[in-house]
Amino acid sequence: MSKKTIKPDTERILSSLKDFQKKTVNQVFNRLYEEPDCVDRFLIADEVGLGKTLIARGVIAKAVEKLWDYVPRIDIIYICSNGDIARQNINRLNITGKSDFSRATRMTMLPIQIHDLKNNKLNFVSFTPGTSFNLRSSGGVYSERVMLYYMLKKALNYGNRAPLKNIFRCDVGRNNWRYHLKIFDPNSIDKGIQNKFLKAFKKDKKLTNKLKELLDDFSWDRKRFSYEIRRRQSSFIGKLRKMLAEICIDALEPDIIILDEFQRFKNLLNSNDEVGKLAERLFKFQNKEANVKLM
Numbered sequence: 001m002s003k004k005t006i007k008p009d010t011e012r013i014l015s016s017l018k019d020f021q022k023k024t025v026n027q028v029f030n031r032l033y034e035e036p037d038c039v040d041r042f043l044i045a046d047e048v049g050l051g052k053t054l055i056a057r058g059v060i061a062k063a064v065e066k067l068w069d070y071v072p073r074i075d076i077i078y079i080c081s082n083g084d085i086a087r088q089n090i091n092r093l094n095i096t097g098k099s100d101f102s103r104a105t106r107m108t109m110l111p112i113q114i115h116d117l118k119n120n121k122l123n124f125v126s127f128t129p130g131t132s133f134n135l136r137s138s139g140g141v142y143s144e145r146v147m148l149y150y151m152l153k154k155a156l157n158y159g160n161r162a163p164l165k166n167i168f169r170c171d172v173g174r175n176n177w178r179y180h181l182k183i184f185d186p187n188s189i190d191k192g193i194q195n196k197f198l199k200a201f202k203k204d205k206k207l208t209n210k211l212k213e214l215l216d217d218f219s220w221d222r223k224r225f226s227y228e229i230r231r232r233q234s235s236f237i238g239k240l241r242k243m244l245a246e247i248c249i250d251a252l253e254p255d256i257i258i259l260d261e262f263q264r265f266k267n268l269l270n271s272n273d274e275v276g277k278l279a280e281r282l283f284k285f286q287n288k289e290a291n292v293k294l295m
Contacts (some may be wrong), residue, residue: 005121007068008095013061021051025058032059033066040283053092061095063256064122069281075253078126080260086126091227096122108144108241110248111151111193118251135248139237140168142180148240150186152211155198167211167233168216174221196247204243210236210247230270249282257283 016023028042044052050243065276067074080086105113107127117123139145145168158164169177201207214236217229223234 002183006096008061008064008122010061010065012156013095014058016052017054017058018051021058022259025062025290028055028063033063034200053229054091056260057093057095057170060093064095067255068121071255073120073253074122074255075117075250076122078124078260079258080126080128083126086128087259090124090126093124093258106141106144107145107245108140108246110251111147111197111244112188112191114190114193114248114251115188136228138241139234140241142170142172142177142240145170145237146180147189148237148244149181150184151189151194151244152201152240154186154194155201162221163215163218166221167214168237169221170233170237184221190251190295192245193247196250197244200243200247201240203277206235207239207243210239246281252282254282 010106017025026042028044031039031042044055046052064074064076077088078086080089104129105125109209110117117125149164149168152158153164156164165177165181172180210232214229214233217225
């Protein structure tokens with residue numbers, strides 16, 4: 001059941017725009033939603049200071065108004081090159097007036113956050129490319145690895161044995177790692193995402209074999225591991241993160257996607273590499289293309 005959310009006042013939002021900005025909003029909205037040959041991607045390019053962010057706010061308001069009565073949950077995704085720019089622009093994009101309008105996260109942390117999204121009529125979620133799309137060669141942050149540990153522990157019915165804990169500890173101190181494992185609530189993980197992740201992992205024989213090798217390597221917690229073991233550890237965790245991110249994209253159900261300063265991460269628009277393929281999965285959620293606005 002969605003929380004009671006007040007429908008944003010589109011007329012009030014548009015009234016704050018200059019005439020040329022309103023014209024641009026209407027042009028973008030019509031091309032994305034109204035015209036017979038409507039498109040799924042639209043680029044806005046202008047000089048600095050002419051109001052691309054305010055135009056995006058207007059487009060969001062009109063799109064939300066159109067979707068409000070027949071889409072159970074509206075998810076707006078905002079992708080920005082770095083967190084500082086995102087924080088600055090999110091306030092300008094806020095069409096609700098609420099202080100908790102946005103949620104900044106990593107794609108792979110959605111399993112413990114999707115419940116909140118499901119309870120909202122309107123969600124605004126921001127990502128940065130480096131933390132949400134470039135995943136394969138990185139161990140991520142400790143909070144991701146704690147969650148992955150518990151998800152994989154359930155998949156293997158592994159109990160409380162040490163080797164699996166050691167694999168995901170990476171560079172976190174032993175005592176800190178034990179503390180983070182202790183305070184995490186496994187029940188906070190969304191069951192739907194959990195089950196899809198377990199199914200995908202068990203189906204990937206290469207990945208399950210890599211885990212068997214690492215369980216032997218990390219059967220005891222040495223102070224130092226060889227470069228080769230660390231490389232395989234990082235690669236394994238990176239592939240798990242990518243697998244989880246693909247599942248999380250499907251759970252996100254994006255309706256509108258905004259790429260801010262997209263020229264800084266053109267690889268998101270190139271589906272020939274792993275980063276681009278993951279982004280393309282987001283842009284074409286369940287074969288129904290979300291409307292993408294480039295700034």
